Amino acid sequence: MSATATATTTPVAASANVIPFAESAARVSRDTRPLRLITCGSVDDGKSTLIGRLLWDTKAVKEDQAATLARDSGAQNDLGLPDFALLLDGLQAEREQGITIDVAYRYFSTDRRSFIVADTPGHEQYTRNMVTGASTADLAILLADARVGLLEQTRRHATIAALMGIRQFVLAVNKIDLIGYDKAVFEKIAAEFREFGLALGVRQITAIPMSALKGENVVLSGTEAMPWYEGPTLIEALELATSRSTQAGGFRLPVQRVVRPGESFRGYQGTVSGGAIKPGDSVAVLPSGTVANVKQIVTFDLVRNAAVAGDAITLVLDRQVDVARGDIIVSIDGQPMTGTSFDAQLVSLQPGGIEPGKRYWLKSGARRQRVTIEPTSQLDLSTGQWKPHASLLSMNAIGKVHLSFEEPAVFDAYEQNRATGAFILIDPDTLNTVAGGMVTAKRADIGGIHRGKEGEQRVVLSLPADLAEQLMASELFASRRDEADIRRLTAAEAAEFFSNAGSDI
Amino acid sequence: MSLSAQETEIRNPPVSRPPLDPHLKALENEAIHIFREVAAEFENPVMLYSIGKDSSVLLHLARKAFFPGRVPFPLLHVDTTWKFKEMIEFRDQIAEKYDLDLVVHTNKRGVEENITPFTHGSAFYTDVMKTEALKQALDAGGYDAAFGGARRDEEASRAKERIYSFRTPDHKWDPRNQRPELWNIYNGMIKKGESVRAFPLSNWTEVDIWRYIQAEDIPLVPLYYAAERPYVERDGMMILAEDPRLELKPGEEIQHGMIRFRTLGCFPLTGAIRSTASNLEEVIAELEIATVSERQGRAIDRDQSGSMEKKKREGYF
Numbered sequence: 001m002s003a004t005a006t007a008t009t010t011p012v013a014a015s016a017n018v019i020p021f022a023e024s025a026a027r028v029s030r031d032t033r034p035l036r037l038i039t040c041g042s043v044d045d046g047k048s049t050l051i052g053r054l055l056w057d058t059k060a061v062k063e064d065q066a067a068t069l070a071r072d073s074g075a076q077n078d079l080g081l082p083d084f085a086l087l088l089d090g091l092q093a094e095r096e097q098g099i100t101i102d103v104a105y106r107y108f109s110t111d112r113r114s115f116i117v118a119d120t121p122g123h124e125q126y127t128r129n130m131v132t133g134a135s136t137a138d139l140a141i142l143l144a145d146a147r148v149g150l151l152e153q154t155r156r157h158a159t160i161a162a163l164m165g166i167r168q169f170v171l172a173v174n175k176i177d178l179i180g181y182d183k184a185v186f187e188k189i190a191a192e193f194r195e196f197g198l199a200l201g202v203r204q205i206t207a208i209p210m211s212a213l214k215g216e217n218v219v220l221s222g223t224e225a226m227p228w229y230e231g232p233t234l235i236e237a238l239e240l241a242t243s244r245s246t247q248a249g250g251f252r253l254p255v256q257r258v259v260r261p262g263e264s265f266r267g268y269q270g271t272v273s274g275g276a277i278k279p280g281d282s283v284a285v286l287p288s289g290t291v292a293n294v295k296q297i298v299t300f301d302l303v304r305n306a307a308v309a310g311d312a313i314t315l316v317l318d319r320q321v322d323v324a325r326g327d328i329i330v331s332i333d334g335q336p337m338t339g340t341s342f343d344a345q346l347v348s349l350q351p352g353g354i355e356p357g358k359r360y361w362l363k364s365g366a367r368r369q370r371v372t373i374e375p376t377s378q379l380d381l382s383t384g385q386w387k388p389h390a391s392l393l394s395m396n397a398i399g400k401v402h403l404s405f406e407e408p409a410v411f412d413a414y415e416q417n418r419a420t421g422a423f424i425l426i427d428p429d430t431l432n433t434v435a436g437g438m439v440t441a442k443r444a445d446i447g448g449i450h451r452g453k454e455g456e457q458r459v460v461l462s463l464p465a466d467l468a469e470q471l472m473a474s475e476l477f478a479s480r481r482d483e484a485d486i487r488r489l490t491a492a493e494a495a496e497f498f499s500n501a502g503s504d505i
Numbered sequence: 506m507s508l509s510a511q512e513t514e515i516r517n518p519p520v521s522r523p524p525l526d527p528h529l530k531a532l533e534n535e536a537i538h539i540f541r542e543v544a545a546e547f548e549n550p551v552m553l554y555s556i557g558k559d560s561s562v563l564l565h566l567a568r569k570a571f572f573p574g575r576v577p578f579p580l581l582h583v584d585t586t587w588k589f590k591e592m593i594e595f596r597d598q599i600a601e602k603y604d605l606d607l608v609v610h611t612n613k614r615g616v617e618e619n620i621t622p623f624t625h626g627s628a629f630y631t632d633v634m635k636t637e638a639l640k641q642a643l644d645a646g647g648y649d650a651a652f653g654g655a656r657r658d659e660e661a662s663r664a665k666e667r668i669y670s671f672r673t674p675d676h677k678w679d680p681r682n683q684r685p686e687l688w689n690i691y692n693g694m695i696k697k698g699e700s701v702r703a704f705p706l707s708n709w710t711e712v713d714i715w716r717y718i719q720a721e722d723i724p725l726v727p728l729y730y731a732a733e734r735p736y737v738e739r740d741g742m743m744i745l746a747e748d749p750r751l752e753l754k755p756g757e758e759i760q761h762g763m764i765r766f767r768t769l770g771c772f773p774l775t776g777a778i779r780s781t782a783s784n785l786e787e788v789i790a791e792l793e794i795a796t797v798s799e800r801q802g803r804a805i806d807r808d809q810s811g812s813m814e815k816k817k818r819e820g821y822f
Contacts, residue, residue, distance in 0.1 A: 299572070
């Protein structure tokens with residue numbers, strides 16, 4: 001086709017639907033960071049239509065893109081709208097196969113806020129792509145078809161999103177028009193999902209009845225069709241969502257580079273990944289533990305009097321200390337965990353899987369080091385249960401593992417700090433990224449005792465060895481084996497232990 | 506605490522700007538993080554510098570990322586010899602002003618064989634003078650990482666590109682087999698001969714670019730601002746008529762009008778738009794009510810559907 005046609009002729013049917021942009025001319029200042037979200041669901045749930053609708057109704061689709069869309073899709077739906085899936089599926093291979101095979105990022109904004117959507121496929125074998133999209137997301141939109149309710153797939157997606165640390169869910173109950181805007185059906189699905197989400201530890205759950213195709217309760221109000229619904233539209237819910245907190249807690253600066261433009265200046269460059277810092281504060285350099293004070297915070301714009309999580313800065317210390325790329329500068333109070341043995345959860349991303357006992361490269365922050373992986377259990381996504389598993393974690397498997405380092409490593413628990421609790425594994429042979437992982441706890445050195453979470457209640461039992469062995473062989477016990485401490489004692493030693501423990505028992 | 510003489514040197518130019526809004530600040534922080542990570546992990550990075558607005562933003566961010574140090578890698582400009590004259594002037598001024606190492610590469614073979622956008626059509630010309638030239642330059646420099654100013658909102662195939670986009674030794678991109686990219690942890694491990702294209706502006710949109718240029722007062726090639734300029738209408742595009750190599754076809758005539766460019770490339774392939782926006786504020790105001798995407802002015806995207814993906818697979822940036 002010639003170059004002229006699309007450029008100069010716009011009277012394609014689709015462009016008639018492009019609403020002039022003029023009324024939104026005042027998008028000048030946005031006082032919040034972009035909200036990053038992930039959409040989970042399948043083509044059948046209407047995911048492409050939903051995202052297309054978000055882009056369309058926020059005017060993120062430009063006229064010529066709409067024209068290309070109309071040219072490529074030819075036919076339009078009943079409402080005269082183009083096939084949104086074509087707008088989204090960027091790669092030729094996908095268009096040919098009619099499926100989405102990778103993560104794509106979309107951008108749209110309202111007067112109040114800008115949004116980055118990670119659009120990921122719904123097919124089971126692409127768990128890895130969803131994990132990729134979820135890793136940076138503040139919020140997950142889960143799609144359900146109002147006609148069929150929650151599917152196993154919906155639960156899988158919710159489980160993965162929760163595992164990746166997403167604590168805000170929106171359940172989009174789509175195609176509500178096809179069940180006659182039935183309030184009772186919506187409420188049943190919403191209640192069922194809320195219960196499931198709470199069990200996953202997700203407290204922020206908004207369920208919204210909508211028709212993405214008709215644009216009801218997506219960007220525009222659906223009140224006319226659903227006067228019974230008083231909650232927010234999708235875009236309102238997104239505008240009100242919180243960006244991932246800048247991580248209260250201790251200061252963390254993973255050092256990316258050391259800058260020495262002259263004899264007298266030595267600065268440590270990195271992005272603050274937790275807490276805040278100001279000149280005069282005392283810091284420790286990990287893993288060595290050397291202590292110094294902050295002399296200056298330097299940026300291109302000015303010498304600053306404070307920096308907070310998210311800021312890319314150059315830090316100057318008040319004395320000569322040995323700091324290299326990969327070290328972490330942290331506040332003296334509230335330091336991260338330093339050690340050679342950690343518990344983690346990881347997602348296996350490549351066909352070769354994750355092999356027990358193999359040495360991988362682990363990268364976290366700016367630090368790369370050797371690690372050996374020992375799987376202990378695997379998550380069954382259909383039941384949400386962890387099952388004992390010590391062998392290869394195949395592609396898309398989610399496992400609990402032990403990490404063993406040759407040199408000291410530094411982590412926060414992922415739940416406390418996403419930036420300093422996350423890592424990737426790199427295969428030393430292919431150099432490909434083979435896993436994404438989240439540290440849960442430091443393991444006590446050999447012979448030590450599990451410390452558990454702060455405030456966690458624990459029970460010490462003393463049992464006959466044969467009974468203990470039967471209990472330990474049970475599936476329930478095995479699935480949580482790594483949370484338990486076991487010592488074999490004589491009956492006399494056990495009796496003495498309990499008498500020493502005193503009156504609390 | 507008082508500052509010593511040397512410390513005062515790293516104080517900023519006295520111009521104080523209002524702080525960036527959190528949205529732009531977040532984008533800036535992300536870009537600086539990527540710059541530092543690539544510079545630390547790769548042996549021989551280079552920054553592709555196309556002189557356009559995105560490159561100007563990219564350069565500004567690089568200077569910020571490494572301050573108070575120098576930008577620790579060269580800038581590479583692939584000169585097709587068909588760029589706007591004002592672009593080349595601007596390039597040389599900037600390189601001098603900011604004390605940058607500038608590498609300019611032209612595909613000599615293409616020049617010798619007289620491959621021009623007028624004689625060979627945009628697809629073949631782009632392949633030889635841009636894609637092939639870029640590969641030559643990257644090979645010649647032995648660069649293992651190349652920064653580019655591509656944004657995911659530009660075009661559908663870019664929407665799926667990673668921030669570290671892996672390339673084979675012959676510069677091929679395999680969109681179906683990209684490395685997973687989680688959190689902001691980038692895998693910079695490659696084998697000899699392989700390379701990475703790094704895109705610090707991945708998450709920026711066109712509006713972000715303009716608002717950042719405004720907030721940071723970044724100099725641009727004047728062609729982005731409307732002025733009375735001579736042009737010729739051809740294939741539905743307004744082509745700037747100031748280069749003597751532009752030969753008029755029968756029926757064509759040079760017209761004059763207020764025009765500007767939304768993107769800058771090779772002048773015969775880059776269409777102007779009619780506009781009266783002669784300064785940054787007016788350009789942004791115009792942009793915010795625009796209903797046409799910026800790549801509309803680019804002839805190469807329209808050669809065929811999926812054309813950008815094809816070009817990228819072959820090694821185009």
